[in-house]
Amino acid sequence: MTKICSLWLLLLLCFPQIPDAREKDPEARMDATLSAAQKAQEKVEAFLQEEERQRQAIRALEAEVEALIYENHMLEKRMARQQERLLALEGEGEEAAGLARLVEPLLGDLLTFLEKRMEGLVPFRLEERKGRLQTLRSALEDGEMDTQSRFRRALEVVEAELNLGLFPDAAAATVAVEGEMLHGTLLHLGAAGLFFLSPDKALVARWSGERGLFLPLDATAARSVERAFAMVERRVPAGLIWLTLPEVP
Structure with a gap:
């Protein structure tokens, strides 16, 4: 009886509009x-x-x-890796701070040494060299600059000083020769010394470190130095010069 009623209900649902057969x-x-x-x-x-x-x-x-x-799993991994990096950076920061405490005083000592050293060297391109030292001093006094940048500046100054006189070099300058201020050209020949040539080539002098002034050269040495000037300025082809110079005290 129950099955018949269910079938009848299903027919009513599926066929609600079946008309009366009569x-x-x-x-x-x-x-x-x-x-x-x-x-x-x-x-x-x-x-x-x-x-x-x-x-x-x-x-x-x-x-x-x-x-x-x-995505959540990957984010957790990335966060864990970033945390590891932060911890590593903190360790590196502490190590860098300890290294900076050692390096900073050495940079100050280096600057003092370079300033004193410059007083005993030949007076060649002094303005440029003093400018580099002043730049280094400003870097050491700059609280915003890190130790790495200061150290890089110090290396640049040291490299420039070490290269001074390594190759022949000429520069315009005003110097005192026998008590007279003269305009001319300086020629740095490394171990051979620092020379001065007047514009009219009438005077050639060599720097005396002990006396702290330029001393005129004789005619023979002056001609050799003049030829060296011409080679450096590329007015004549490069060649070998036999430069006989007297002892300059």
């Missing part, structure tokens, strides 16, 4: 039944389509949940 002829009843069956089929298909859409939406949500879980 009201119409068999052909009309058949058309009405087919129409009702078609509508019922459309409802079933609509229900199935809706169910499929919901399943697809659920699958999309599940995929999004999996992606979020993976």
